[in-house]
Amino acid sequence: MLRASVVPVVVLGAALGLTGCGGGSGGPAADGLSSTDTGTSVASSLGTNAGASTGNSTGGNSGTTTDTNVAPGGGTADSGGAGTSTTADTGISSGSGSNGGTTTGDAACPDLSRCVDFTALRIAKYKDNKRAAASYTFDDGYATSTAIGSIFEKAGLRATFYIIPGVIPADGWSMWQALRDKGHEIGNHSMTHPDFVNTVMSDQQLDTEINGAQRLIEQKLGIRPQTFAFPYHLYTDRALKVAQQNHVAVRKMNLGDPGYQFAFFDTDHGTDLAGTLVTVNRQLDEVVKAGGWFVAGGHGIDGDGWSPVTTEFLQKHLAYAAQYSSTLWTDTFANVSRYRLCRDTVKAEVLLQSSTQAYVRLTGTYDPAVCNAPLTVTVPVSIPSGAALHTKTADGTEVPNWVSAGTAFFNLRPGDKISLQVVPATKFAK
Numbered sequence: 336m337l338r339a340s341v342v343p344v345v346v347l348g349a350a351l352g353l354t355g356c357g358g359g360s361g362g363p364a365a366d367g368l369s370s371t372d373t374g375t376s377v378a379s380s381l382g383t384n385a386g387a388s389t390g391n392s393t394g395g396n397s398g399t400t401t402d403t404n405v406a407p408g409g410g411t412a413d414s415g416g417a418g419t420s421t422t423a424d425t426g427i428s429s430g431s432g433s434n435g436g437t438t439t440g441d442a443a444c445p446d447l448s449r450c451v452d453f454t455a456l457r458i459a460k461y462k463d464n465k466r467a468a469a470s471y472t473f474d475d476g477y478a479t480s481t482a483i484g485s486i487f488e489k490a491g492l493r494a495t496f497y498i499i500p501g502v503i504p505a506d507g508w509s510m511w512q513a514l515r516d517k518g519h520e521i522g523n524h525s526m527t528h529p530d531f532v533n534t535v536m537s538d539q540q541l542d543t544e545i546n547g548a549q550r551l552i553e554q555k556l557g558i559r560p561q562t563f564a565f566p567y568h569l570y571t572d573r574a575l576k577v578a579q580q581n582h583v584a585v586r587k588m589n590l591g592d593p594g595y596q597f598a599f600f601d602t603d604h605g606t607d608l609a610g611t612l613v614t615v616n617r618q619l620d621e622v623v624k625a626g627g628w629f630v631a632g633g634h635g636i637d638g639d640g641w642s643p644v645t646t647e648f649l650q651k652h653l654a655y656a657a658q659y660s661s662t663l664w665t666d667t668f669a670n671v672s673r674y675r676l677c678r679d680t681v682k683a684e685v686l687l688q689s690s691t692q693a694y695v696r697l698t699g700t701y702d703p704a705v706c707n708a709p710l711t712v713t714v715p716v717s718i719p720s721g722a723a724l725h726t727k728t729a730d731g732t733e734v735p736n737w738v739s740a741g742t743a744f745f746n747l748r749p750g751d752k753i754s755l756q757v758v759p760a761t762k763f764a765k
């Protein structure tokens with residue numbers, strides 16, 4: 336399922352030359368192209384380029400396969416597990432050069448739109464162009480949450496803890512502050528853990544259970560919980576509406592998304608832990624294959640809390656999941672929810688500044704309070720050998736990009752823009 340948004344190409348600046356660098360020709364003009372009144376033959380230039388083949392015209396990357404994920408140069412928080420990442424063999428690296436190389440003489444690609452297929456600019460389905468996502472959630476705030484957190488930290492990962500603020504004693508918040516400081520998500524599991532279906536609640540009670548709990552957690556931790564999980568997975572439409580008003584997402588067992596799988600990390604839904612481990616690992620296999628989202632739901636560990644799993648169970652599962660580290664994005668429920676929401680509301684847009692320089696910016700009708708984390712932008716490229724794609728922010732800061740199988744990737748925050756140039760690798764590297 337393609338979740339990406341098609342991009343209108345907006346032309347700001349100069350005419351595009353026809354001397355290219357290996358792009359094909361003859362493709363039809365892409366729908367949705369628009370041009371400003373530069374009076375040049377911009378549309379036809381772009382149209383000529385729209386059918387450009389990017390897969391086999393560069394020297395370096397023709398041997399890679401299309402579904403290989405390459406980790407970005409900068410590394411990410413979820414890159415902890417053992418992986419099978421393929422390194423891009425294009426000779427292109429994110430580098431740290433400082434030369435903007437803005438003149439045409441520096442450009443390794445005199446007609447940028449022939450080297451970068453802006454008509455196919457997209458936002459990747461998941462961060463870093465990973466194929467699928469996984470989030471691990473633990474409910475009720477048991478004492479072993481700290482131990483759970485450290486199991487994830489050792490794997491380079493972060494988990495989500497849904498806590499019940501109404502039952503936390505005044506001196507009981509330090510463990511949640513510590514988990515917050517380690518980068519784990521502290522989510523809202525209601526004020527007192529009621530059954531929202533079988534308890535009659537006034538509007539006031541509903542507000543206290545959901546919004547009051549959110550406010551109390553924010554007051555204690557200084558961070559407003561972004562996601563909510565209903566106790567027992569039970570909710571009414573009325574309660575769901577209240578939860579959705581002030582939370583980015585609500586954790587559910589079903590999302591109406593065929594790739595989504597909720598995995599029970601407990602002994603209540605399986606005969607024994609060994610069998611449960613097989614079940615959840617198989618669920619993960621299916622999610623990775625489908626390009627979906629695996630959401631684990633557990634409680635405590637090692638005898639603590641309701642139907643707990645064990646340290647060994649978590650470690651074995653994470654070791655199994657590590658085989659997918661190059662294709663699976665593991666992050667908190669909030670971070671994955673946010674990415675999924677924003678990839679559908681944010682649009683990537685191209686601004687052609689000149690024949691050798693373009694800007695990409697993320698725009699659209701998104702909520703800036705929610706879509707404030709980088710999204711991964713993908714664009715097919717055909718980089719001449721000996722050249723490199725150069726991406727930097729308006730203030731000149733280098734932004735890492737990586738190229739795999741004829742596609743370039745970089746992370747960009749909604750509202751920000753980045754300049755793209757193709758420059759000789761030697762110049763770029765100095």
Ligand SMILES: [Zn+2]
Nearest residue numbers: 474475566567
């Ligand atoms: Zn619960």
